[in-house]
Amino acid sequence: MASTTPAAITVAGLRKAYGSKQVLDGVDLTVPAGTIFALLGPNGAGKTTIVHILSTLIRADGGEIAVGGFDVGHEAEQVRGRIGLTGQFSAVDALLTGEENLALMGRLRHLPAAELKRRTAELLERFDLVEAARKPLATYSGGMRRRLDLAMTLMGDPEIIFLDEPTTGLDPRSRRTMWEIIQGLAARGVTIFLTTQYLDEADHLADRIAVLDQGRIVAEGTPAELKRLVPGGHIRLTFGDLSALERAAVVLDSDARDDDALTLEVAGDDGVRSLKDVLDRLERASIEVSDLSVQTPNLDDVFLALTGQKDSASQKETVR
Template identity: 65%
Template sequence: MSTSSRGGGRPSPAAISAVGLRKSYGDKTVLDGIDLHIPAGSVFALLGPNGAGKTTAVKILSTLITADGGQAQVAGHDIAAAPDGVRAAIGVTGQFSAVDGLITGEENMLLMADLHHLPAREGRRVTAELLERFGLADAARKPAQSYSGGMKRRLDIAMTLVGDPRIIFLDEPTTGLDPRSRHTMWQIIRELVTGGVTVFLTTQYLEEADELADRIAVLDGGRIAAEGTADELKRLVPGGHVRLRFLDPAAYRSAAAALREATRNDAELALRIPSDGSQRELRSLLDWLDSAGVEADELTVHTPDLDDVFFALTGSTDQPDRPNQPNQPNQSKGTAR
């Protein structure tokens, strides 16, 4: 995960900023006045159910379509007044690959270099470097239609990088990829951000946003329902708690008598204490256990995950994807001392 937008010192300059962006198609409002401020060198994830307006936001910010209202700057350029400046600074990779399957991976790259008006020698150099970087050098002269889904997506991003963009829009970049390819793509995104690139990511994979994003916005009904870090968003949803389990009945009774807000489970000698899972609350609880001379044999933190946030904020029945993990609360387990 990128750390460039965190910590002390001056805040990073905005790579993308928008105020009041609006877009309608006929009588359907797709974006209803959204505001964005995305620091340079960070990963920003836009979550939302199908039809929430995620792709529309990407198309407006990348100058593929015009907004009906509002203002936005991308890489310091106004999207309406200086679209050429925006296009020169960005790269866009959509849900569906722009790779031409009838030509080789190398030829796809060289074609992109031509489109960016790179001299022939420079185009060959950049092509060779990027194919090597993305693990495609051995397949460079094979037709792209023979590539796996993960290879095509890596080639797609490599093509996007030919112009050395400062900002990359990734619109659902791992849709349809197998777990190994998805994790490879995550590593590529992390490396891009480490190199100073800003990534604007749209996704329905909640695990993806949790893994990668510095900040996440949840888009619903054309409006941003909430924005923050993954941990901040999780704390918006009730249900977090700490579970203490005891082997000694006397210790259990002492703790239950003192922690009156706890829910008891006498059969399991367990207490459930409401908590947001923050370090401050956990330290307070552990300090109390120490001062009272009470030892819990097991302490488990249960916090809402982004699934819970998604459903609470959108009220959507459109199931987001977490393909490789069971849908369960985040848990960390340890022994209290």
């Protein structure tokens, strides 16, 4: 069933080349409003180029691109009024305090004095920067700088935010904090377009993921849908004794067994259906299971399978 949620971003046939190098070659994307969309791809795949085109920093060579309902090529000013961008590196002024950085961004956004003061105080509170607000940026950790960078992006109260690898270089605690902030923004109805090198980040945050390779989208879907593209899921069963293990191996027609650990592995690519079938067969044979676990491919497996091909264009898979 097609989504009834309006699209915040639509891209059709996007192309971009630098000299003889075709960086983007017919990219199609649709990002529903109020969702978190993650774009994955190996280094050099063109992720940052897409972000720069969608945020009006560079022009596309071809294609139809709309952000916030406005054409990126002909209505760039209207697009800029509705978006925010946090790049790979913190765009903060090291000579200013955190509070001064926010105030500077507010003035660039032409906020009235009262609104600027209110937004600055609100964002310092939301991003846990109140105590550090009047301290020089030299005293800020990497995580604090990234939080300030995102806070500056929010000074204009954007409907759509582009986050280009926002947690690169952060420690695990700071990454988790950023994740919570991103999820909080989406809960308020903000659309998040995220690029990342961390597959667990995309898995944790994204409502939908696209994989970009050699300038084309080679797969798109929810995290669960993408994982189902890659075979290799299995059910691992543990039994109480060797006799039960041997009987189960016959009933389930599997030789993937470990007699020392008393475990047996059975293919389970159909998820719940496979699990139900295995348990039904064991129950009919009166074989008890001590423990079981379902092992499914993760996004690392998906990423390697989809981007490990020399000709990824011929491997395109789109999940509807």
